[in-house]
Structures are given as C-alpha cells and as structure tokens.
Amino acid sequence: MTDEHGPGRVTAGFREVYGTEPGGVWAAPGRVNLIGEHTDYNDGFVMPLALPHTCLAAASPRADGVLRLHSGDAPGGVVELRVEELSPVAGGAGGGDRGGWAAYPAGVVWALREAGLLTGREGGAELHFESTVPTGAGLSSSAALEVVTATALNDLYGLGLTPPRIAQLCQRAENAFVGVPCGIMDQMASACCTEGHALFLDARDLTQRQVPFDLAAAGLRLLVVDTRVKHELGDGAYASRRAACEAAARALGVPALRDVPFEGLDATLAQLERLGHDTATRRRVRHVVTEDRRVEEVIARLDAGDTRSIGPVLTAGHASCRDDFEISCDELDLVVETATAAGALGSRMTGGGFGGSAIVLVAEADAEAVSKAVTEAFAAAGHRAPRIFPAVPSAGARRL
Ligand code: ADP
Numbered sequence: 001m002t003d004e005h006g007p008g009r010v011t012a013g014f015r016e017v018y019g020t021e022p023g024g025v026w027a028a029p030g031r032v033n034l035i036g037e038h039t040d041y042n043d044g045f046v047m048p049l050a051l052p053h054t055c056l057a058a059a060s061p062r063a064d065g066v067l068r069l070h071s072g073d074a075p076g077g078v079v080e081l082r083v084e085e086l087s088p089v090a091g092g093a094g095g096g097d098r099g100g101w102a103a104y105p106a107g108v109v110w111a112l113r114e115a116g117l118l119t120g121r122e123g124g125a126e127l128h129f130e131s132t133v134p135t136g137a138g139l140s141s142s143a144a145l146e147v148v149t150a151t152a153l154n155d156l157y158g159l160g161l162t163p164p165r166i167a168q169l170c171q172r173a174e175n176a177f178v179g180v181p182c183g184i185m186d187q188m189a190s191a192c193c194t195e196g197h198a199l200f201l202d203a204r205d206l207t208q209r210q211v212p213f214d215l216a217a218a219g220l221r222l223l224v225v226d227t228r229v230k231h232e233l234g235d236g237a238y239a240s241r242r243a244a245c246e247a248a249a250r251a252l253g254v255p256a257l258r259d260v261p262f263e264g265l266d267a268t269l270a271q272l273e274r275l276g277h278d279t280a281t282r283r284r285v286r287h288v289v290t291e292d293r294r295v296e297e298v299i300a301r302l303d304a305g306d307t308r309s310i311g312p313v314l315t316a317g318h319a320s321c322r323d324d325f326e327i328s329c330d331e332l333d334l335v336v337e338t339a340t341a342a343g344a345l346g347s348r349m350t351g352g353g354f355g356g357s358a359i360v361l362v363a364e365a366d367a368e369a370v371s372k373a374v375t376e377a378f379a380a381a382g383h384r385a386p387r388i389f390p391a392v393p394s395a396g397a398r399r400l
C-alpha cells in the first residue's frame, strides 16, 4: 500500500480535524464473496476474501464520554455525540444509512457500551476515517467502517476482544442501530481474513478455516467488476428473502435452512408444496440448500489444488442467484454472460445483489480480453462504464 492511502495521510487528516496526534492507526478491508450468497443468515457456509481496499481510522481515546467522528469521504464536519446518550433512535437508525454515515461507527460504540465494555461516562473517542473501499458497490464498505472502529477501540481500551467477537458486535451495530438486517459474513470477512486465503466460515457457530487461495500460482486472476449501479429494490428484497427463508425453515421444523440436507432436497420441496408454499418460496429454499453445497464443492476443489475447476461452480451459483433467489439484475447478468462467452472460467454476482459487483475467474492471459469484452458490452447496452480490478486476497483488520 502506498502512503497515498496509508498511515501518513490518515494521521495528517486526524491532525487537521482534531489538532492533536492520534493514538494510532488501524485498517479494515472490504471483501468479495467467492461463493455462498445469502447463506449466512440461514446459518450456512460462506467463503469471502478480503480486498486490498481498506477503511483506515486514526483514533484517540477521550476520558469524558464524548464521541467525535469525522470521515474524509463524507461531506459535513465532525459529528459529536455522547456515548451515554447513544441509542438506536437518537442515532437516527432504521433503514440503511438514512441516519447518516456516522450511524455505523456510532452503532459500534453503542454495541460496545451495551455489552458492558465501554462506560458511557468515560469511554469516548475521536476518530477520523479515510477509505478506498468503494461505497454501495457490494464490497462491504460499511463492514470495513464498523470493524475498523471496533478494532481501534479494542486496542485503545484494551478490551481483549477476539476478531470473531468484534465481528458479532459490528453486526449487532448494523442490525440494531443502523437498521440493516445483514448476516455475519461481511463483518467476519473484514475482521478475520488473512492474506493469500479465502475464509471458509460456518455462519452457525463461526468456526472458520483459512483456505489457501493462490491465484498467481495457478496462473489465474479474480476480477471484480463493479457495475456502479445499485437498484432501489435491493434493501426491501433482502429483508423479504430473509423472511421467506425463515418462514420456510419454521414450516419445515428446522432451526434454519442450513439443516435441510442436499440429498433430501426434492422431498423437502415436495413437502413445502403440500404445506401450501408457493413456487417462489420453494425456489428460495433450493438456492440456499444448493448454494451451501456449492461452497463445499469449491472448498473440495481448492483443497485438491485445482483452482481452475471452481469456475463452473461459480457460474452455477450465479444461475441460482438469478433464477431461484431472484436477486440479480441486467447489469450483473451481462457481466457473467459476456465474461464466460469471452473465455472466463467462471463468473457470478457477489454480495447482496440488485447491482453492486460481480467476480470473474479468468486465466491471466485472458484477463485483458475479458475485461475489454465486458466494458464494450456495457457501452453497447448503454450502461455506465464498469470499474474492473483484480481481487488480491488480503489481510483482515489490524493496527498499522
Ligand atoms: P456497502 O457496504 O456494500 O459498501 P452499504 O450501503 O452497506 O454498502 O454501506 C455504504 C454506506 O456506508 C455509505 O453510504 C456510508 O454511509 C457508509 N460508509 C462506508 N464507508 C464510509 C466512509 N469511508 N466514510 C463515511 N461513510 C462510509
């Protein structure tokens, strides 16, 4: 990482805003998900990797219970709050970031206070953020912002939190304070990923395994294609998909769809039909159950050292997101169709859907031609030019 976006710049930013030296600088990355979409809130499997793009925070503690937040990436000045007074309502929560960007870090401080880790009277802080994670692109800029906040406070206050615990508190902040019903994947990815690996995570008990993911050794590249669109229906659709999954699990008498065995899937779908569930619900279930299976398949192939062969599994995952879970959109479908037609090994949407980003697995030698084909297809369709860059599996949250 150059110092353009490094400790020097964010320290200078802190100095300018607060007039003092920060107590330290922390980083937390954005992520792409290799496979396992909408499985985390079904207690299933996911496999994200951290991007080199990070949210940096320069921070100092305050002993007077005042929280001061500033972002070099958001308009407006310093947001000043009292830790003691933070509450989901006072924070302007409910429905994404309508309460303003500061709801994300403020929510983290609230979650730490709620967990009895910070006292409202004394546990304050000053934070200044600068991020290279594109926002709203499905690459988890929000989780990076949360996790860098929690990691900084963990160190400044000696809280002794492990990365998974940090992830859980950040998820609570996003769910209960910001008002976004997200699963645990994004925060776990930002907190726990390691360089050169994908993170195999069981979202039920948070057991994890770092799976070596050496693209260069395999002569491959994983491209991220940021479509730069975010369709409005995304937020409501996320909540309704989640509700449909939970209703189906209840009807089937299992704790979560993760407990529906892949082998018995046809019988389960027939059972749901008998119970009066519509075809849409049955397709949602089929996506979740087959997607968990695809995560296991990708891991088996990576463990066998056959990285190339995960390509068709990724593309099958896209078809399932598009047809069964119905969370894709024209732009994402166009990336996948164009990339695979132009010689990519596999491609799929990544993240919540309805815009955001897709990933493309491609032989190094074909990367340029595939990128060009996607860019041209977007121009021909009248879409804004996509942003394309390689995903290099990078480190999780850390002090710099
Ligand atoms: P994603 O997490 O996919 O990027 P979200 O909609 O979940 O998209 O989160 C994006 C929001 O997170 C932004 O609208 C903004 O409120 C907040 N955010 C992320 N990074 C920053 C930052 N560096 N400074 C201020 N706000 C940020």
Ligand code: MG
Pocket (backbone or CB within 6 Å): 140, 141, 142, 143, 186
């Ligand atoms: Mg987010």
